[in-house]
Amino acid sequence: MQNASLKRSPGSIRILCEEAAKYGVTPEQCLEDTGLVTFDLYQNEATVTLGQEVAAIENFIKYAPDRPGMGIEIGRRYRPEVFGIWGYAILSSPTLRAGLKTAIDFANLSFVIARLRLNELEDPPALNLDISGLPKSVESFVLERHLTVVSNFTSQFLPRFSMSRVVFETTLDNPAVASAIKTELGISVTLSCRRNSIILPQKLLDMPLPQHNPATMENCLRQCRSLLNLENSDIPEMTAQVREATLLEINNDPTIVSIASKLGTSERTLRRRLAKEGTSFRKIQTEAKLAIGHELLSTAGLDVSTVAWRTGYSEPSSFVRAFTKKYGYSPGSLKHSSRYGDNKLTC
Structure with missing residues (x-):
């Protein structure tokens, strides 16, 4: 997991609170003991910490029905445009490899919770999702949400690509979670592994992306660098x-x-x-x-x-x-x- 004190936009918690009603959970229950109120989530200049977001997810899981797949359902709200300049920078990249590198470089500007690392030394390559430090109760939800975000981006990157070609190796051991991921996202899951990694087809990394635009990409990256400098001003x-x-x-x-x-x-x-x-x-x-x-x-x-x-x-x-x-x-x-x-x- 990334640093719990990392500051970010409240947009991710806002999405969670808005979707929570579908599961019989109120925004107040989600924000319990986080130091936040609903009003805070709609202020343009407001920031929250990663720790507060994780606490809100913990609260949601505590009050919501106990079933797998909720991270996928809520994760569908995290379309590329929701991520702002970070999302557009990824979409305008020339290849999937470049897009992943941009996503990792500027992850602090996103709603990513796991620490990301692209390992190309393996064959096939793997995108590792480090969730160490996360409470056990939220691991499944967070991983489901991350996989859904990857699926959301891929559907715009490469609309003809089938997620059935992707394998997710995970430390989770719940067959119901694996079934939900397979059914909803088409991703095959290998349970009880030593890590959480998305295994990617080798040729996929070099596949050109249809929305690549050099001028747009450079403009987006310039804005990302500027924002990241502001984020690191503390x-x-x-x-x-x-x-x-x-x-x-x-x-x-x-x-x-x-x-x-x-x-x-x-x-x-x-x-x-x-x-x-x-x-x-x-x-x-x-x-x-x-x-x-x-x-x-x-x-x-x-x-x-x-x-x-x-x-x-x-x-x-x-x-x-x-x-x-x-x-x-x-x-x-x-x-x-x-x-x-x-x-x-x-x-």
Whole structure:
């Protein structure tokens, strides 16, 4: 699951409360102990946290009839246009691979609850849905909703594509849930697996999408980047300053002493303030190096050894280990996928 404190639009909770009446559940019951009232869900500038949305889902499940498939039924409301600029950016992508990468890059702008990761090292490739940290009571509902969103997008991406070609491997063990997913979405389900993953046909990732428009896509991505910067504006002050200063000085191999001097403070004070914000200079520096390495591999076509050297790693193997640990896939696999000219993939 993504960070519970992540802020987002109240639109997803609004949909839940509007649909809840069909199951005999009131909006007040859905919002019980969330700190929200119905009025909050209809304010243009209002935000809620992911934790509040999960709590609302828990409440809905507590009061609704106990049956599988509710996540699918409510998930049908989550059509691409409901997601705003995030949805349009995905639809305007050139291929499904590019669309998935855009979805992952800007997941914080969506109503996605699971942490997404596209694993192309497997054959066939898999879109992993990490729901660790979710209450057990909501897992089925959330996974059903996510599968329905994928189905909703696919029906617009590739209207002739049959979801029967997709397999969902899940940690769930309820045959009734598998039956509901198969009946309603056409997706085959394998229960009691070690992960929650959508297994995709290999050729599907490279299939051109009919709504691709380069100008529209670039405009959407530009707006997504702008919105994401606004969403991330609550990054602790000193962390943000150190990150920016480190990125600007990365070619000069900055140290905590040089960054502290640049920011007009002492090394000791900088360490203390970063520790108070839950991070360290070493962590920020590593993330900055890997972010630049990711960009070089995605856009410059450099080999892994060169990128490792350019980002300050004396040994390519050290760069490969750090990169793989952060992103969940190797730098070599990213360089391979960059041949398709897609947007960078981050998780």
